[in-house]
Amino acid sequence: MTLRTKTILGIAFIEIVVLAVLVVSAMDFMSTSNEKQLIQRANSSATMFAHAAKDAVISTDLATLDDLVNEFMTLEDVAYVRILRDGNELACAGDKALLERAMQNDESLGSVDDGIFDSRTPIEVGGKPYAYVDIGFETAPIKMMLQDAKKAIVGIASLEVVLVAFFSFVLGTYLTRGLSRLTSAVHRVRERGPGYQIQHHSKDELGEATRAFDDMSAKLEQNYQDLMSAREGAEQACNSKSRFLASMSHEIRTPMNGVLGILNILEETNLSKEQQKLVTTATESGHFLLSVINDILDFTRMESNTLILEHKTFDFRHCVESVADSFTPTAESQNLILHCYIEGDVPSKVCGDENRIKQILLNIIGNAMKFTHEGSITVKVSAERKDENKVQIHCQVQDTGIGINDQALRYLFDEFTMVDQTYSRTKEGSGLGLAICRRLCNLMDGEVTVESQPDVGSTFTFDITLEMSDELISSPIAVHRQDLINHNVRVLVAEDNRANQLVIREMFKRLGVDIDIAENGLEAVEMSTQYQYDIIFMDISMPQMDGMQACQKIRQFEQGQSNQTTIIALTAHSLAGDKEKFLESGMDDYLSKPIRLSQLVEKINLFLTEEQNTASVQKSDPLRLKEQHDAHITKVTPQHNENKETLDLELVDEIIIKQVIEDTSAEVLPILIDHYIEESETRLTKIYQAMAAADKDVLEFESHTLGSSALALGNRTLSNLARKIEHLCLDGQHERAFTYKGELEQIAVASIEAIKERKQQGFNEPTAN
Numbered sequence: 117m118t119l120r121t122k123t124i125l126g127i128a129f130i131e132i133v134v135l136a137v138l139v140v141s142a143m144d145f146m147s148t149s150n151e152k153q154l155i156q157r158a159n160s161s162a163t164m165f166a167h168a169a170k171d172a173v174i175s176t177d178l179a180t181l182d183d184l185v186n187e188f189m190t191l192e193d194v195a196y197v198r199i200l201r202d203g204n205e206l207a208c209a210g211d212k213a214l215l216e217r218a219m220q221n222d223e224s225l226g227s228v229d230d231g232i233f234d235s236r237t238p239i240e241v242g243g244k245p246y247a248y249v250d251i252g253f254e255t256a257p258i259k260m261m262l263q264d265a266k267k268a269i270v271g272i273a274s275l276e277v278v279l280v281a282f283f284s285f286v287l288g289t290y291l292t293r294g295l296s297r298l299t300s301a302v303h304r305v306r307e308r309g310p311g312y313q314i315q316h317h318s319k320d321e322l323g324e325a326t327r328a329f330d331d332m333s334a335k336l337e338q339n340y341q342d343l344m345s346a347r348e349g350a351e352q353a354c355n356s357k358s359r360f361l362a363s364m365s366h367e368i369r370t371p372m373n374g375v376l377g378i379l380n381i382l383e384e385t386n387l388s389k390e391q392q393k394l395v396t397t398a399t400e401s402g403h404f405l406l407s408v409i410n411d412i413l414d415f416t417r418m419e420s421n422t423l424i425l426e427h428k429t430f431d432f433r434h435c436v437e438s439v440a441d442s443f444t445p446t447a448e449s450q451n452l453i454l455h456c457y458i459e460g461d462v463p464s465k466v467c468g469d470e471n472r473i474k475q476i477l478l479n480i481i482g483n484a485m486k487f488t489h490e491g492s493i494t495v496k497v498s499a500e501r502k503d504e505n506k507v508q509i510h511c512q513v514q515d516t517g518i519g520i521n522d523q524a525l526r527y528l529f530d531e532f533t534m535v536d537q538t539y540s541r542t543k544e545g546s547g548l549g550l551a552i553c554r555r556l557c558n559l560m561d562g563e564v565t566v567e568s569q570p571d572v573g574s575t576f577t578f579d580i581t582l583e584m585s586d587e588l589i590s591s592p593i594a595v596h597r598q599d600l601i602n603h604n605v606r607v608l609v610a611e612d613n614r615a616n617q618l619v620i621r622e623m624f625k626r627l628g629v630d631i632d633i634a635e636n637g638l639e640a641v642e643m644s645t646q647y648q649y650d651i652i653f654m655d656i657s658m659p660q661m662d663g664m665q666a667c668q669k670i671r672q673f674e675q676g677q678s679n680q681t682t683i684i685a686l687t688a689h690s691l692a693g694d695k696e697k698f699l700e701s702g703m704d705d706y707l708s709k710p711i712r713l714s715q716l717v718e719k720i721n722l723f724l725t726e727e728q729n730t731a732s733v734q735k736s737d738p739l740r741l742k743e744q745h746d747a748h749i750t751k752v753t754p755q756h757n758e759n760k761e762t763l764d765l766e767l768v769d770e771i772i773i774k775q776v777i778e779d780t781s782a783e784v785l786p787i788l789i790d791h792y793i794e795e796s797e798t799r800l801t802k803i804y805q806a807m808a809a810a811d812k813d814v815l816e817f818e819s820h821t822l823g824s825s826a827l828a829l830g831n832r833t834l835s836n837l838a839r840k841i842e843h844l845c846l847d848g849q850h851e852r853a854f855t856y857k858g859e860l861e862q863i864a865v866a867s868i869e870a871i872k873e874r875k876q877q878g879f880n881e882p883t884a885n
């Protein structure tokens with residue numbers, strides 16, 4: 117309802133109420149005063165008449181009485197008149213019917229029911245009533261007059277209501293016109309910005325309001341212009357800052373790369389231990405400086421919106437795996453478990469900026485490594501199809517590190533923020549990494565979030581949207597498969613564990629390669645002397661002859677030959693110093709168990725290309741091999757930390773089960789489990805016997821094998837305990853190792869029961885892309 121309507125209705129309502137009260141009280145007053153007048157008139161007329169007729173009544177002068185009566189009848193509104201003495205009528209005039217009815221003296225108009233006000237007045241003689249005069253007055257004229265008056269009053273009141281409504285309409289229109297002008301001026305300012313003037317100023321309060329509006333609009337316009345020019349200035353300053361930073365970063369990067377190159381060359385020369393330490397520190401600082409500069413450069417590009425994402429087809433799964441792989445040496449050295457699981461429905465072929473996705477992953481996984489001192493880091497990737505062309509990738513990096521407090525979580529993704537801002541902080545960083553990640557995710561229609569609890573760990577999650585691609589890209593496995601077939605590669609695997617034999621055979625089957633299997637080191641040596649293998653995968657712990665001895669024998673046999681077979685250790689060992697031992701025994705490289713198909717492929721490919729390209733390079737150069745290893749690392753790092761076994765209490769790790777299915781097949785897995793159960797039971801019996809007989813060598817060997825085969829099929833808890841026992845034996849604490857018999861029995865029964873149950877539930881192949 118408009119203000120105008122409200123004004124009209126309000127005023128009309130008040131007017132109607134006031135007028136109604138006035139009309140009712142006026143009518144009441146008029147009827148009371150008329151009644152009073154009538155009664156007064158009746159009484160005075162009767163008294164006068166009685167006085168005039170008194171002598172004629174006493175002398176019974178009927179002729180005079182008749183004259184008096186007739187004369188009285190000429191008075192207005194008199195209906196009848198009668199003189200009575202001792203009940204006899206002396207004279208009368210007026211309506212016969214009225215004279216004949218029984219007369220009743222009326223006191224007020226209220227008692228009149230026949231339209232006649234009856235009045236009886238005595239004629240007194242000597243103070244006593246001698247005769248009576250009855251007079252009747254008609255009340256109809258009074259009533260009629262009252263009715264006419266009522267009509268006139270209501271008419272006047274209605275006219276007044278109409279007039280008031282009209283004038284309030286005019287007033288409302290006048291008042292609201294000023295307000296409407298103000299309202300439309302406000303809308304205009306909102307739509308087109310400040311500056312608009314109403315310029316219509318009356319001399320009343322509304323005029324003042326419009327004047328105030330005009331002032332405000334003019335001032336706002338002025339401020340707005342000031343702000344715009346300040347913004348332009350700030351933008352210019354920001355642009356020059358960005359340009360300055362970009363050119364400075366570039367200028368620093370170029371000589372820095374030179375410095376790092378020289379340090380690299382210096383590292384290769386003959387240096388004393390002290391000098392080597394200094395060069396390493398300088399190299400590390402240089403790399404750190406470069407990474408900070410790169411971050412600043414990226415950030416300035418994002419600030420000035422000049423960072424453009426690439427749009428190329430790439431293998432997303434491979435991209436994640438390669439980043440995760442690159443962290444394995446660090447995980448190993450920090451004794452952390454690094455696990456990467458990519459769900460089956462995550463597509464391989466997508467379109468986007470591979471390097472930028474790697475950058476996000478490197479930063480988030482790198483932070484997790486930096487801020488986790490013990491436990492694990494798990495990378496999980498899943499995907500959700502948005503439509504025909506788009507897929508949303510969901511990536512989670514979970515660590516068991518130091519965590520982040522609630523206050524810091526609020527500004528974590530802001531630029532240049534670090535939770536530990538103190539000068540004594542232990543970790544280096546620019547505080548730009550997460551800010552860059554957030555911007556990159558935003559550029560890919562996604563976002564990054566974090567949940568964290570101090571001393572428990574953090575989970576960073578990012579979602580990005582990528583386009584699906586139909587373009588043909590060569591999957592690494594497909595390419596290598598063809599390479600392997602073309603090369604007609606001959607492979608020998610020395611492995612005593614039947615379950616592991618089955619897994620490796622299945623993996624090679626997927627690559628289209630048939631392999632030979634040696635049951636132990638001795639058999640491996642014999643077979644390698646009989647046949648020319650390109651690659652030998654050698655388990656380390658084997659009965660009769662272990663992998664290192666076998667390798668030494670093979671190398672002795674090869675002495676004088678131009679071609680050496682590539683020997684790669686398959687090991688569940690990864691204690692500090694183990695790598696060096698393998699390399700010293702003549703191995704070319706090693707792979708940590710459980711082995712993944714992608715790692716196997718990479719390793720084979722690396723040695724095949726090496727053979728083709730750099731035949732001149734000495735394969736057994738330990739330094740070179742270490743570098744190769746760092747570039748082609750394994751994904752799952754076995755754990756040897758006493759405090760860690762509580763971290764993963766899962767009896768059957770579903771992630772490992774999924775990986776095994778991916779690397780082999782869902783049909784093979786039940787067979788593998790059967791082999792594993794059968795072997796583990798024999799192994800466990802041997803372990804219990806060794807514990808009872810205090811035989812530390814058998815205990816060490818068997819618990820090592822149990823540890824690796826249990827991990828390969830997801831009995832993580834059992835594997836952890838077996839490893840612990842093995843390491844106690846290795847550390848010379850075999851007495852302590854023997855005390856774990858009870859716990860081992862309990863966990864072994866529960867783990868084997870759990871994997872049997874898991875087998876009963878059945879396995880599905882992951883969805884192919």
Ligand code: ADP
Pocket residue numbers: 479483484485487515517518519520528533534535536544545546547548549550551574
């Ligand atoms: P920086 O280059 O310093 O690592 P980031 O932006 O990547 O900068 O990280 C900002 C800060 O967030 C880090 O300095 C650290 O305090 C905190 N942080 C990041 N990731 C983690 C994590 N996984 N656990 C604990 N703190 C973390």
